[in-house]
Amino acid sequence: MFVCSCFGVTDQQIKEHAAAGACTPRQIASVSKAGTDCGSCVRTIQGLLGRGACPRRTLIESGGTALAETALVDAPLSEAA
Template sequence: MNRVYVCSCFGITDKQVKDHAAAGACTPRQIASVTKAGTDCGSCVRTIQGILGRGACPRRELLEKGGAAAVLAADPELAEAA
């Protein structure tokens, strides 16, 4: 199995980014909060954006349907931070 590193600073692979995206991460910032990818030199941020693409995002869909209140209600971690 070939590993394709997206972030050399922290050794994060494209598979890890895809796995976190499948778990609900929708933005490079959300990927960074879990993996640190993109927080050192920043050269991988565009690659992460490309992997994330414009696919379905549960939080984005909630925002479109019901605004910020719906997102906060659906994600307890965000509600605690607010």
């Protein structure tokens, strides 16, 4: 199915880019131009990325609390408060 008709980008191509590490609509746009013309496909791209197309997203979500705790430990005291 075509996700971006302006540049002829399919849902399969979006999933392939996501598997290669492009996990945000902006990153998808930089590798495929999808979403950079009329913008009507951006919500569809967001939906595809939110449905497990991005392996890194699953990893981040599974370790989200640990990552947040690490960020607080590494932050200066003025930022952590």
